[in-house]
Amino acid sequence: MDEGFTCKDREKKNEQYAHKANRGWKLVRFEPGDWVWVHMRKKMFPEQRRSKLMPQVDSPFQIIEMINDNAYKVDLPGEYGVSATFNVADLSLFDVGDDLRSNSFKERGDDAIPALKDPLEVPVGPVIRLRAKRFKKAFNRLL
16 A cells, blocks of 8 residues: 655655754754853742742853753752753853843943932932932932
């Protein structure tokens, strides 16, 4: 009961299926010494992810060893109480050069709060936590 498919036809179909299934995937490799963010999944970190408003990633950690292309050992403190081995899907590269305050919509500069020359000067615009904190600190120094 041959259906008319040859071995080459099946191989070609398998390649097409594999190509469609793997579309969008990219190979990610880390080297020992690289800094990465650890994605804190609720199953692995129940104490750190009690609420959806809590951080989803934690401070950058260093890769200690590469177990294989898909698993890495991270320099994780013991206070977390979980294994230090993570899947590559739970890690993302921490780039030290990233400035989180930069605004890509501005032509130049960034959207950081400008430093006040006189901390007791009443700022123009909304008083946010950082400005209030700086004002309070300068006021307490005067007292």
